[in-house]
Amino acid sequence: MIVRRPVAAIALTVVLSLSVDSALGQTAQTAQTAQTAQGAQSFLRELFEDKSKTIGTWLATAGQTRLMDGSTALLLIKVAQLDDRDATGNSNPCVTTIRGLDFSRILLESSGVFYNPQESPLPPFPGVFSTPQFLDWGNSSIIRSVGVNSVSTWYVTSASFRMNGSNGPTAAFRMSTQDADLADRIEYAMKFLKMSCEPASTTGF
16 A cells, blocks of 8 residues: 655655754754863873874973084973873863973974984083973964974974973973874964963953
């Protein structure tokens, strides 16, 4: 026996189905696009912890050493541990804390070129930097650059800050990748943190 359904009922079923799908899609999109400082922190920390991606995470300091020809060089020390707990020990989405540094992983950078200290004679390195170091995103400066070595090109995003508080020397928390699209996302997350955490953020501008 052939069962016939009224055309109006079929149309209503289709409209309702489309409406539900549309509502679910909008809900998923809204949830996906909600952006917060905590979310930006989580994104950067997940990249730091994800060993499947080639992400370089460094503390860079200027004026600490020179190449043998006298050229100034940035000293890059591998970041070994970080979190979002501030000086009071509380979770703070506007602070990234460098808890540990790996002094066996050091690079020099001069004029956008990376050098491995083990590959050429270099002056002695300065003393050990103390940790923790607190990066206050609201008082940081975000810079994008490109660095190269003998075999590859790296896209670098740096957040400069004052070490040991407002009176300390300037350093930079740096994340580098060979993926230009991923570098765009890192840069956006850092700039979002700065915009969300700076004092003027309460004005909405």
